[in-house]
Amino acid sequence: xxxxxxxxxxxxxxxxxxxxxxxxxxxxxxxxxxxxxxxxxxxxxxxxxxxxxxxxxxxxxxxxxxxxxx
Numbered sequence: 079x080x081x082x083x084x085x086x087x088x089x090x091x092x093x094x095x096x097x098x099x100x101x102x103x104x105x106x107x108x109x110x111x112x113x114x115x116x117x118x119x120x121x122x123x124x125x126x127x128x129x130x131x132x133x134x135x136x137x138x139x140x141x142x143x144x145x146x147x148x
Contacts, residue, residue, distance in 0.1 A: 088112055088122060089145040093138060101126075101137040 088108045095104035102123060109119045130140030 084112070085122065085125075086145045086147075088114070089126070089141045093141055093145065101141065105141070 088105070091108035091111070092101065092105040095107065097104065105123055105126070106119050109115075109122065126137055126140045126144060129135070129144055130137055133140065133143070135143065
């Protein structure tokens with residue numbers, strides 16, 4: 079079932095990235111491809127970093143967990 083949550087779909091797109099690149103770059107690419115701006119990128123990466131810090135997860139695992147919540 080496709081997600082209707084923009085945050086979730088952007089995070090999933092970044093996680094699907096097949097490039098050998100840092101998660102931050104993959105997220106920036108996903109935000110840009112979906113028409114988002116730098117402020118949206120900052121909001122998302124801040125949320126992912128905070129979730130990862132609280133739950134002691136790396137960025138990709140934190141993003142996976144946040145995307146699954148939607």
